[in-house]
Amino acid sequence: MLDRRRLSFALGAVVVLAGIIIPASSLLDMLGRSGSAPADLLHQGAVLLKAGIVVLGVFIAVLGAVPLEPTYTSHKVQPVETAPRYVRLMMATILIGCTILCFHRLSDGLWFDEIVTMVHYARLPFGQIVTTYDDPNQHILYSLLAHGAFVILGESNWALRLPAALFGIGSVWALFMVGRLVTSTREALLSSALLAFSYELVWFSQNARGYTGLLFLTLLSSWLFLRGLRQARPHLWLGYAVTVAMGMYIHLTMLFVVIGHFIQYAVACYSHRETAWPQRWTVLLYGFGLGAVLTFLSYSLVLPQVLATFGSAKHIPEVWMRPSWSILEFARGLRLSLFGGGVALAALLVFGAGLFSFMRTDIDLVELMVLPSILCAAVKVGTGQHLWPRSIFFAIGFMALVVTRGTTVIGAAIYPAIYPKIAQAFRVERRRESGLGTALWSLIFLASALSVPRAYGPKQDFAGAWAFVEAHKEPGDAVITIGLAAIPYRVQYHSDAEEIKSVEALDAVRSRARRIWLLYTLKFQLADLAPELQRDIERDFVVEKKFPGTLGDGTIFVCRSTIVSH
Numbered sequence: 001m002l003d004r005r006r007l008s009f010a011l012g013a014v015v016v017l018a019g020i021i022i023p024a025s026s027l028l029d030m031l032g033r034s035g036s037a038p039a040d041l042l043h044q045g046a047v048l049l050k051a052g053i054v055v056l057g058v059f060i061a062v063l064g065a066v067p068l069e070p071t072y073t074s075h076k077v078q079p080v081e082t083a084p085r086y087v088r089l090m091m092a093t094i095l096i097g098c099t100i101l102c103f104h105r106l107s108d109g110l111w112f113d114e115i116v117t118m119v120h121y122a123r124l125p126f127g128q129i130v131t132t133y134d135d136p137n138q139h140i141l142y143s144l145l146a147h148g149a150f151v152i153l154g155e156s157n158w159a160l161r162l163p164a165a166l167f168g169i170g171s172v173w174a175l176f177m178v179g180r181l182v183t184s185t186r187e188a189l190l191s192s193a194l195l196a197f198s199y200e201l202v203w204f205s206q207n208a209r210g211y212t213g214l215l216f217l218t219l220l221s222s223w224l225f226l227r228g229l230r231q232a233r234p235h236l237w238l239g240y241a242v243t244v245a246m247g248m249y250i251h252l253t254m255l256f257v258v259i260g261h262f263i264q265y266a267v268a269c270y271s272h273r274e275t276a277w278p279q280r281w282t283v284l285l286y287g288f289g290l291g292a293v294l295t296f297l298s299y300s301l302v303l304p305q306v307l308a309t310f311g312s313a314k315h316i317p318e319v320w321m322r323p324s325w326s327i328l329e330f331a332r333g334l335r336l337s338l339f340g341g342g343v344a345l346a347a348l349l350v351f352g353a354g355l356f357s358f359m360r361t362d363i364d365l366v367e368l369m370v371l372p373s374i375l376c377a378a379v380k381v382g383t384g385q386h387l388w389p390r391s392i393f394f395a396i397g398f399m400a401l402v403v404t405r406g407t408t409v410i411g412a413a414i415y416p417a418i419y420p421k422i423a424q425a426f427r428v429e430r431r432r433e434s435g436l437g438t439a440l441w442s443l444i445f446l447a448s449a450l451s452v453p454r455a456y457g458p459k460q461d462f463a464g465a466w467a468f469v470e471a472h473k474e475p476g477d478a479v480i481t482i483g484l485a486a487i488p489y490r491v492q493y494h495s496d497a498e499e500i501k502s503v504e505a506l507d508a509v510r511s512r513a514r515r516i517w518l519l520y521t522l523k524f525q526l527a528d529l530a531p532e533l534q535r536d537i538e539r540d541f542v543v544e545k546k547f548p549g550t551l552g553d554g555t556i557f558v559c560r561s562t563i564v565s566h
Contacts, residue, residue, distance in 0.1 A: 008064020012057045019053030031127030031301075041304040042131060048300035052293070059293050063285060087185055091176060091192065098172050098196035101452060102165040102205040107158040109458030110492070111551050112484050112521075113137055114208040118160050119491045122146035122208075133302035133309060139210030140302070141250035146208060160208040167212035168205030172196045174219035175397040181226050182358075182365045183405060190407075190441055191400040198448050200396055203455040203550065210250040211393050217247035218257050218394040222368050225261050228287060229268055237286035245294035253376060257394060260371030262288060264364065347403060347444055354406030369398035404441060411437025454550065460521060461547035462488045465556040466495060468545055469517045476514035480506070482533065485521045485556065503532050516541075516561040522553055 024046035037045075083091070110118065121129055121143035129143050145163035153159040172192050179188025195201055204211045221243040228236035244261075247254035265288070269280050299306065358365045373392045380391060414436070458464065466489065469479055479497040481489050486499035497519065500506050509516060518541055520526055526534050541559040548555045 005064045009061045012059070012061030012064070015057030015060060016054050017057075019050050019057060022050065022053075024050060028131075031131055032125060037132055037134070037302075037305055041308065042301075044304040045131065045301040048303055049297070052297040052300040056293050056297060059285075059290060063290070083180075083185060087189060090189055091173070094189075094193050094196050095169060095172060098169050098201070101197065101202050102168050105456045106161050106165060106206055107156065108206070108456065109461055109463050109549075110157055110160070110208070110488075111459035111549065111554060112488060114157075114160065114459070115462075115488045115492045117143065117146065117208050118155075122150060122160060123155070131301050133305040135309065136252075139213075139250050140298075141246060142208075142210040142213055145213075157208075161206055164208055164212045165205045167216045168201050171201070171212060171216040171219055171397060174216055174223065175400065178219050178223045178226070178397065179401055181223065182362045183401065186438075187401065187404045187408060190438070190445075191397075191404040194404060194441070194445055194448060195397055195400045197445065197452060198396075198400075199451040199455050200393070202452050204390070204393060206455070207459070211390055213250040214247060214254060214394045215397060217243055217250065217254065218372075219397050221247060221257065221261070225264075225287075226364060226368075228283065229265065234282055234286050237283060238290070240287045241289075241291035241294055244291040245298055248295045249298045253391065253394060256372040256375040256379070258288070258291065259375055260367065263371055264367050347447075350406035350410060350440070350444065351399070351403050352406070353409045354402035354404065357405050357409045358402060365398060365401060369395045369402070403444065407441035407444065408437035411435075411440050456550070458549045459551040460488075460549040460554040461556055462493065465519055465545075465547045465558050466493055468547070468558055469519065472544070473517055474515070477517060478509050478513035478515075479517045479519070480509055482518065482520040482530070482537075483522060483526050485519050489519065500533070501530070503536055506533065506536060510561075510563075518559040518561075519556060520559075521556050523555075523557070524553065 024043060027046045027049055028042060116135070116137050117139070120135070121132065121138055124132065124143075124147070126144065126147065129147060130140065132138065133140070142163060146160050149159040149162045153162070172195055175195055176188050176192040179185075179191050201212075204215075221240055224236050224240040224243060227233075228240055244254060244258050247257065265283055272280070296303075355366065373395050376391055380386070462485070473479065479495070480500045481497045482500050486497075489495040489497045490499065498509065500509065518537065526537075537559065540561055540563060542562055543557055544560045545558045546555050547558065
């Protein structure tokens with residue numbers, strides 16, 4: 001049998017040699033050179049890919065020298081037995097229910113970001129997808145998966161959203177796996193059900209973006225992280241490295257999750273500073289080190305474009321920069337998902353009880369949820385970026401665990417007051433305490449499940465608005481678009497609507513058209529980007545009809561000019 005170290009060294013040497021001798025031009029030829037990226041940035045990316053291959057080869061050789069046999073097991077490790085048959089059946093039922101919810105009406109109308117994903121990325125050949133990064137809307141791994149769905153199933157809204165739906169369903173399973181590490185099987189099961197039948201999961205599972213992929217890979221990497229940190233088995237850290245690299249490739253927000261993990265690892269190193277813990281190097285090399293190399297390798301081709309994209313100044317509406325806007329949007333989503341402000345407030349109280357309980361029993365879960373969220377918010381606000389509520393969507397699984405724990409804690413607290421005689425007779429029987437907590441959880445679950453229908457329908461009803469205009473316009477009428485509405489009507493619906501960017505352009509249309517129909521969306525964005533144009537519109541146009549969607553502030557406005565030219 002070949003010695004593992006020699007085999008690892010030989011394989012690493014082959015990879016290093018390949019990275020050195022393969023010309024950058026050959027790499028680009030294999031991927032195709034017809035992309036829109038500047039040639040100099042593509043060449044720089046190919047050079048970085050070569051460097052990444054060399055570094056990977058070195059890493060393979062180094063990893064061969066790291067012992068594979070674990071010599072440390074944390075006191076926190078508790079063997080997780082195979083779930084009983086009834087638990088497996090309940091989990092299967094939850095996943096089936098989640099699948100039905102996520103696939104129902106999956107073909108409804110696309111919104112702006114989904115249209116950009118379809119037209120600018122998913123339709124491209126494989127080689128162009130991996131060599132194109134001209135906008136943060138490019139979630140590369142998701143674009144690749146959507147492209148694969150197009151190849152297999154044909155181009156459709158349903159196929160475009162299929163990866164998001166599958167990731168959403170997978171997140172429910174991944175949450176159950178994490179839950180069994182930090183709490184009881186009962187709470188893990190209830191948390192998975194709460195996530196599966198939630199407005200947020202269904203909405204994002206029908207959103208052709210990388211957010212449910214980020215959620216799934218956050219949960220999966222956190223599961224591997226907790227197991228690896230407590231058991232330090234190299235195969236767990238190899239899986240962790242691959243998972244975080246995939247997470248980074250689907251959405252760069254994964255960086256905050258990894259930094260949070262690294263902080264927890266650093267704390268673990270400090271706590272074992274006076275004890276023998278050789279696995280600190282296993283964790284560093286197999287987990288974080290290899291994960292960093294794989295991430296660099298995946299982004300190397302577009303890294304120059306990434307830096308250029310984030311380095312270029314883009315105007316962001318002022319309203320999106322206000323922390324108060326983010327808080328109000330989060331509150332709006334909470335009201336939608338829990339069917340009213342009263343239930344949302346009760347859920348926040350339950351969340352606080354669960355958070356306090358986890359801080360006492362398993363701080364790891366709190367750190368997994370809080371550290372990346374705080375880092376993400378601080379970096380976005382500090383760098384002048386807009387903080388969308390979806391920026392911390394990756395933490396929703398941990399939040400479900402905290403809410404479920406809160407119902408258990410509150411149920412146990414109020415049990416003696418509600419059933420004093422029973423409590424005295426049975427000495428606060430745990431089964432009955434859990435039953436009361438489950439009843440409280442059921443109320444929150446019911447409120448969440450009842451809100452799921454709100455997730456359905458067009459996120460932005462571009463098609464309905466266009467059909468209305470087509471049905472009502474007359475010969476000699478002109479159709480114009482302003483702001484973000486212009487791109488969908490031009491590239492997705494191939495309409496003849498003219499995009500207007502100034503008062504002068506609007507006057508030019510007035511001079512030749514009998515009547516003007518206007519379509520636009522995101523009213524506050526229009527006010528920020530083109531205030532003079534907005535004043536003209538408010539003076540000379542009347543809103544004929546509004547086409548609301550499930551996207552916040554995503555209503556499509558159909559307006560008609562009040563002055564008719566003859």
